[in-house]
Every structure is written in structure tokens, then in C-alpha cells.
Amino acid sequence: MTYLHDQMASTGKVKRSKDLPQGAERLKEEHRKVVKDCRSQIEHWNKVEKDYESLQDRLRTLPDKLSYDIMVPFGPLAFMPGKLVHTNELTVLLGDNWFAKCSAKQADTLVEHRKKHVKNALDDLQKVMKNFQNKDDFTDDLEKLAGDTEDFVDIREEVINEEEFTKGKRLAHKPNSKPKQEYLSDLEEDTEKKEGDEERTTGLLSEEELWARLDELECEEELQDERYRHAVRINTGKNTTLKFSERNEQKVQAKRKKKSGKSNGLSPHESYKITSPADIYRVFVDLVNGEPIPRKSILKSRSRENSVCSDTSESSTADFEERRAAFGRSWSHDDATHSDTSDGITEEESPTGTSPRTNGRFEAFTGTVIEKEPLPCSIPYLTIAPPALPTIPERKLEEVGPEALQEPPKRMSKFKATRLHQT
């Protein structure tokens, strides 16, 4: 049985503590002590009772004779022959220095009364002893039960704190981790249908070219990400994220081809880094007529997008349509280089003029950038950013220079454009 105990203890799961047998031992010791005490007391009271009984006998026989010849004790060392007279007259000690003169029979009654008390005490002691004996037996049984692995087991689990914390590390989702795959998988499926035909003709590139293309796209994206690190406030949500999504899709497709060709273990999302809240919007894109449309809200479903909810959305849809057309044309083109400046500046002036510019280039950014303070975006609540990134404020410092020129024109554009459209 002990072997089993040790086994269980070693696993660390079921604690076969040494406390239990020790505690039980201690308890049993205490029980035994009490029982011993009780026994000694019972013995004492039994003696008292016996004494009283013998006294009663004496009392009954004493008045039989008028006088008795006895040896009377004289001091501590001598005796003297004498007579015991008035055998019926007794001075009884009642207790607490009280005495009473009474006859033998009355004395007998008194003794009887005292014997009652003694009996009561004895009964109490017996009860206590029995109680403790039972407790002792019970602890024995308990020990046996607890010790027995067959019937009952005291299930105890030690919480090994460190193990728990380090085992299942709660990592923030890396950009290439699964959740995004779900979103983009739909994308892949949908785009494949439409773009498949178009792409297949030009997509029959060699593997090396695909790889090169992929690398280019990655560099491009990094540049993009660097520049648009600060938060993009998307008013309508449609225009601004379009570029991101499209670019992303392109990359995805390229990667997909690569994947089909090479079937490497890389997921198509490795270049798909979410480093700012804007990137999230990239993820959430719907497909309308085979074209990716960024969602107005990542919580909303697509059905609501077609409804007319605001004035601005109308105008933006107008813009959007044109852009879409432009993009559709340029869909098949693969181009590595790309300039951000041209995007922002030219777009605000004429939406229609996007087509020549977009020849072969996916604009990273179709809408306006409204700069936010560094602080709010460094605390993104939706971001699924990998932990190893430099902090956003730092990045911002890097980009402030190059973008300083770009910002003012961009800031004005959106509202102005919409206002112009409206009026």
C-alpha cells in the first residue's frame, strides 16, 4: 500500500501527504490519553462506591448490639481496649464543616444519597470514555479509508504555479498565426474565381520570377507599413482600406501560386503583418462582384454596405466605383515600384485621373490620412500586433520626416473632397 502511495505522490497530482498519518497519530494519542484519564477516574469512583457499600453494611450491623469491645486507638502508636456504646447515635459529616447527629438508619439514607452522586459521576465518566473510544475507532477507520487506494481517495492536487504559467504560454497572436488564415481563406477562394482567368494568362511565370515578385511585394509592403504606421481614421471605411486589401490580395495570389508551385510550408500570410490598427481593416474585406471592398466596420456584415446611410458614403461610392474600375484594369499588371506621394496628391484632385497613374501600381492608400496622436495608437485594442515590434511612437519618429510634406495635403483632401462633391 505504501508503494502505491509513493507512486501517487511522485506524480505530483495526488498528494499523499505525510500530514495525514501524523495527524491521525497525534489525534489517537490524545484520545488514548483522555481514555486513560477516564479509566483512572472510574477506578477511583468505583473504590468510593465500594467503600460506601461496606459502610452501609457496618451501619446495618452496628445497632445489633448495645456495645462492642474494641481496641481503641490512643494516639498514633497505641491502642487500648475499650467499648463502643450508643451504637445507634452517629455524627455524620455532611460536608463543608457541617455535622449532623442522626441514627444509623438515617445515616444509611444519607449514604444512599451519596452513593447516588457517585453513581452519577461514574456514569458520566463511562460516557466520556465510550465517546473517546468511539472517536479513536473512527480515526482508525478514517486513516484506513484515506490510506486505502481502493475505496476512497482523498484527492488533492498541488498547484505547481510555475509550471502552469510557463506551459501554455499565452502569446499574442502573431500575424502569421491561424486566425487570419480564416479571414483570408475566403478571400482567396473568392478572388480566385474572378482573377483566376485573368491571372492565369500572365500568371504562368516561372518560379523564380514568382519568388522575385513576392520579395518585391514584401519590400513594398514594409515600406508601406512604415509610412502608414500612425492610425488611419477611416470615415467611410470603404475608400481608405481598398488599397491595402488589394495589395494584400495581390500578394496573396502571388504567394498562392508560389505555394501551388512549390508547396513550401510558408503560409500566405507571412508577409501579411498587422502592425497598426489600419492593418486590421485590411483583413476585413468583403468581396463584391469579385472585387475586394473594405468593410465599413469590422463588426458589420456585408449586407449593410449597400444601404445608403450617409451622404458621404454616396460620394465615396462614386469615387470608389471609378477607382474600382481603374483597379480592375490594373489588376493584371505586376509592378514593383510604387510611390505614395503620387497617390495622395493626385487622388484628391480628380478621382477619374486615377487610371493612368494606377497603371501597374497599386496605390497603397486611396483615401486621406488623418493623423492621430502617437499615444492612442500605441495602445491599440484591436491590434493583433506581434510583440517584437518597435513601439509605434518610435516608428513615427522615423517617418515624421518623410511624411511631413505629405500630411498637410492629405489632411485637407478628404473633407474638402466630400464637401466639394456635396456642394
Place this chain on the structure above:
Amino acid sequence: MAEAIQKKLQSELEKYQQLQKDVSKSMSARQKLEAQLTENNIVKEELALLDIQNTVYKLIGPVLVKQDLDEAKATVSKRLEYINGEIQRYETLLKEMERKSEQHREVLSSLQHVNIFCFEMPQAADM
């Protein structure tokens, strides 16, 4: 700092021990009273068993003084009441002492903690 705390600990400990002694004294006194109570109860009952013919004596020092039965009964009753009152008094006293000892215990434990903290830490540091 550690020495001061040690001294404090010592004084507190002494106080606590004194208090414990007082508690035990009170306990024993109370036990004695309890015994007297039972005894007097028996006396009362036995006096009830006797009739007027029996002369009752009270031992005062070396002298047995004759007492009236009723008087004796009254005396015994009074004594009983007195004993009960004494027991009550001792009860409250004991409770009070128990409370104080509890406080002292807490103080002691806190001092011990502090003592361990600033006494064994430097020792550990030295090691």
C-alpha cells in the same frame, strides 16, 4: 534595529507569560469554587433529608458549634449563592484575561515576524 526588536520581543513575552500565570491561577480558583459548589449542594440535599430531631453542628476551628436545622439550611443556601456569585466573577475575569492574552499573542507573533525578517535576512545576506 534587530536588537531593539529582540528586546521588545522579550518584554512582550514576559508580559504574556505573566498573563498566562494569572489565567491559570484564576482557573484553579474557579475549579475550587466548583468543587465547593457541588459539596454544598450535597449538604443542602442531606439537610433536607434530616428531621428536626437531629442536632446539627458546625465545625468552627476545633469547636463543634450546635446549629439549628433551619438556620443551617439557610446558612448553606447563602453559602451556595455566594459561591455562585464568586464563580460568575471569576468567569468574567477569565474572559478578560483571555482577551488580553490574545492581544499579547498577536503582538508577539507580529514582533516575531519582524524579528525574523530583519534578523535572519541580514544573516542570510552575511552568509
